Amino acid sequence: xxxxxxxxxxxxxxxxxxxxxxxxxxxxxxxxxxxFQFRVGPPILQNFNDFFKLLGKETIIxxxxxxxxxxxxxxxxxxxxxxxxxxxxxALFYNEGFAGDMFVVMYxxxxxxxxxxxxxxxxxxxxxxxxxxxEMKLLLADELAFILVFLVPIVKSGYHIxxxxxxxxxxxxGAVIGSPSGIIAFIVGxxxxxxxxxxxxxxxxxxxxxxxxxxxxxxxxxxxxFWKLDHYMMYVIFPFLLVILxxxxxxxxxxxxxxxxxxxxxxxxxxIIIKNxxxxxxxxxxxxxxxxxxxxxxxxxxxxxxxxx
Amino acid sequence: xxxxxxxxxxxxxxxxxxxxxxxxxxxxxxxxLTPRYDVKRLGIKLxxxxxxxxxxxVTGIFNQKIAxxxxxxxxxxxxxxxxxxxxxxxSSGCCFKDSYNITxxxxxxxxIDMYIPGCPPKPESMIEAVAKLIGVLxx
Numbered sequence: 001x002x003x004x005x006x007x008x009x010x011x012x013x014x015x016x017x018x019x020x021x022x023x024x025x026x027x028x029x030x031x032x033x034x035x036f037q038f039r040v041g042p043p044i045l046q047n048f049n050d051f052f053k054l055l056g057k058e059t060i061i062x063x064x065x066x067x068x069x070x071x072x073x074x075x076x077x078x079x080x081x082x083x084x085x086x087x088x089x090x091a092l093f094y095n096e097g098f099a100g101d102m103f104v105v106m107y108x109x110x111x112x113x114x115x116x117x118x119x120x121x122x123x124x125x126x127x128x129x130x131x132x133x134x135e136m137k138l139l140l141a142d143e144l145a146f147i148l149v150f151l152v153p154i155v156k157s158g159y160h161i162x163x164x165x166x167x168x169x170x171x172x173x174g175a176v177i178g179s180p181s182g183i184i185a186f187i188v189g190x191x192x193x194x195x196x197x198x199x200x201x202x203x204x205x206x207x208x209x210x211x212x213x214x215x216x217x218x219x220x221x222x223x224x225x226f227w228k229l230d231h232y233m234m235y236v237i238f239p240f241l242l243v244i245l246x247x248x249x250x251x252x253x254x255x256x257x258x259x260x261x262x263x264x265x266x267x268x269x270x271x272i273i274i275k276n277x278x279x280x281x282x283x284x285x286x287x288x289x290x291x292x293x294x295x296x297x298x299x300x301x302x303x304x305x306x307x308x309x
Numbered sequence: 310x311x312x313x314x315x316x317x318x319x320x321x322x323x324x325x326x327x328x329x330x331x332x333x334x335x336x337x338x339x340x341x342l343t344p345r346y347d348v349k350r351l352g353i354k355l356x357x358x359x360x361x362x363x364x365x366x367v368t369g370i371f372n373q374k375i376a377x378x379x380x381x382x383x384x385x386x387x388x389x390x391x392x393x394x395x396x397x398x399x400s401s402g403c404c405f406k407d408s409y410n411i412t413x414x415x416x417x418x419x420x421i422d423m424y425i426p427g428c429p430p431k432p433e434s435m436i437e438a439v440a441k442l443i444g445v446l447x448x
Contacts, residue, residue, distance in 0.1 A: 040350040049319040049352060053363070056313050058387040060360060212357035220360040220387040 013089020015082045022232035023047040029235065029272050036276040047232060054225035062218050064124030073119030074219070074226040077112050081233045084108045088240050091163035092249055102150060102161050105241070109146075109196060112230070113139045116205070119227075120215025131214020135198070135205040137283050141290040142195040142202075145188055148298035152176065152185035153245045155305040163244055170248035177246040181304035186246045188298040190267070193238040194274055195286070197231070201278035202286055239267040311448065317363065317389075318446035320352040321439070324362030324386070328379050330369030333429040334396040338366060346432045353439065359386045364442075367419075370398045372410045376418045383419040391442060392421045395435065397428040 008014055026047045034041030061067055084105055090096045113135060120132030153176050154161060157169035176182035195202040206214040216227050243249060243263050250260035281289070327335055341348045342355060356362055359382055371379060383392065394415075397403045405411060412418060425438045 034349065038344045039347045042350060042352055043319075046320065046352055049316050052313070052316045053320045056316070057363075057389070060385075060387050208357050213361070217358045218360055224361060 008090060009082065009086050013093055014086040017089070018082070018085040018233050018236045019229060022229070022234070022236045023051065025235040025268060026232040028268065029275075032269070032272045033276050047228075051225050051229060054228065055222050057221040059221035059223055060218075062123050062125070065218070066122040066124075069118050069122035071223065073115050073122065074223045074230065077115035077119070077230045078226050078233075080108050080112050080115065081230055081237060084112075084237050085233065085240075088163070088237060088244065091167065092240055092244055093252070095164050095167065097162040097164035100161055101163055102154070106147060106150060110139065110143065113196070116215050119219075120205075123215075123218040125218050127211040128215050128217050130211050131205045131217070134211075134283050135215060138195055138198070138202060138204060138286060141287045142192045142294075145290050145294045145298050146192040146196070148295060148302055149185045149189040149192060150245070151302045152181055152298075152305045155302060156182070167244060167249045175246060175248040179305075180309050181301045182246055184297060184301035184304070186242065188294050188301070189242055189246070190270060190274070191294055193242070194271065195290070197234045197238065197271075199271065199275045201274075201281050203280055204283050204286060207280055235268065239264055239271075242267055314446045314448070318443040320354075321363050321391075321442070322354045322356045322361055323364045323366055324356055324359045324382075325366045325368075326359070326379060326382050328367055328369040328371050328375040328399070330396070330398065334368040334398075337429040337432055338368070338395065338435070340432045341435060346436065348436065348439065351439070351443075362386055363390060365390055365392045365419075366395055367392065367399055367421075368395045370402060370405045370408075371412045371415050371418055372408070373412060374410070376412045380418050391423070392419055393423045393425065393438065393442070394421045395425050395430060397426050400424045400426050403428065 010016060024044070024047075027042065027044055030046065031041040061070060087101055087105055087108075091101065116135050117132045117139075120128045120135065123129075153166050156176050156179070157166045160166060160169065170176060177186050194200075198205050206216060211217075216224065219227060247263050250256065250263070252260060325335065325338055339355075340346060341353075359365070365383060365386060367379060369375070383390070394400055398405065399415060399421075402411060415421060423438055423442060425435055427434055
C-alpha cells in the first residue's frame with residue numbers, strides 16, 4: 001500500500017511523469033513559438049539540456065537574502081506541484097478521488113503562487129520585490145474567476161465536489177463543454193490558466209525586458225533549475241485539470257488514446273497561440289480585465305448552470 | 310565531466326554586458342537572434358540577469374569608470390562562466406588605445422577566454438566563435 005502510494009507520488013502520475021512530459025511539452029511550446037517567428041526552433045531535448053546544465057552550475061546565495069526562505073521556496077513549489085499532479089493524475093488515469101479534492105487543488109495552486117511571492121521577496125533585490133508584488137496582484141485578479149470556473153462543473157454534476165464523480169457524470173450525460181455554460185466557463189478557464197502560469201499576455205510578474213525575470217532574477221544553478229521545472233510542470237497540470245472539468249477525462253482504450261492526446265494537445269496549442277499573438281498588458285489592465293469582464297462572465301456561466309442550460 | 314560539458318555546450322545562455330561601446334557591436338549581437346541567423350536553434354538564449362548566464366559577452370573599451378563595474382558583473386555570475394570579447398575595441402583598444410582614461414590591461418580586469426575582432430564583427434564570425442567554444446567544450 002505504502003509502496004503503491006510512493007509509486008503514484010514519485011513515478012507515474014506524479015513527479016517523474018509530469019516532469020518529463022512537462023519538459024517535452026515545453027519544447028513543443030518553444031518550437032511552435034519559433035514557427036510563429038519564422039525561426040527553426042530548438043532541438044527536442046533542449047529543455048532537458050537546460051535543466052541538467054543548471055543542476056551543475058554554482059548556486060549563489062545572495063548576501064542580503066533571507067537564506068532559509070530563499071532556498072526552500074523553489075523546492076516547496078516543486079513539492080506542491082508534484083502533489084497537484086498526483087491528485088489530478090489519480091483522478092484522470094485511475095478514476096480515484098477523495099471528498100473535497102477539488103478544494104485541495106484550488107488551495108495548492110494558490111500555494112504555488114505564494115511560494116513565488118516568498119521566493120521573490122526573500123532575495124532583497126528591488127526587481128525581485130517588484131515582481132513578487134505583481135505576482136500578488138495577479139493572484140488577487142485571477143483567483144475569483146478561477147474558483148467560479150470550478151463551480152460550473154460542480155453545479156452541472158449535481159453539486160459533487162469530487163473529480164471522479166464529475167468524470168462519472170460526464171460519462172453518463174456528455175461533456176460539460178457541450179453546454180452554453182460549459183463553453184463560457186472553459187473560455188474563462190483558459191484565460192485564468194494563462195494568468196496562473198504567467199504566460200503572455202499575463203507575464204507581468206516576470207517581464208524579461210522590464211524587470212528581468214522578476215522573482216527569479218537572483219536565482220542561479222539548481223534552484224533556478226527547479227523554478228524552470230515548476231514552470232514546465234504547469235504545462236501538464238492545468239490542461240489535465242481542464243480536461244477533467246470540461247472534457248470528460250481520458251478513455252485509454254483503443255481509439256480513445258488518440259482522442260486523449262488530441263484533447264490535451266488542443267488545449268496546449270490554444271494556450272501557445274494566445275501566448276504568441278498578444279503583447280504584455282499592464283498590471284492595472286489585468287486587474288480590470290479579470291474583475292470587470294472575466295469574473296462576471298464566469299458568474300453568468302454559473303447562473304446558467306444553476307438554471308440548467 | 311564529458312557528459313556535463315556536452316549538456317553545457319548545448320545550452321549556452323548569454324548575458325550581454327556593455328562596457329562603454331558605440332552600440333554597433335550590440336546591434337550585431339542582437340542580429341544573431343533574428344530569424345536569418347537564429348542561434349536559438351543551437352540552444353543559445355539571451356538572458357536578462359547575469360545569475361542565469363553561462364557566457365558573458367563584453368563590448369567596448371574598458372575605461373577607468375567601467376572597469377570596476379565589469380569586474381563586479383563577472384564576480385556576480387555563477388561559475389563556470391566563459392567571457393567572450395566582441396569587437397576590436399575590447400581586443401586591441403581600437404582608436405581609443407592612447408586615451409588617457411583607458412585601463413592598461415583588460416586581462417587584469419577579468420579573464421577573457423575568446424576574442425572576436427571586427428568593427429563591428431559580422432554575425433557569421435560570431436557564430437564561428439560560438440561553434441569554436443562548443444568544439445572546445447566537446448573536447
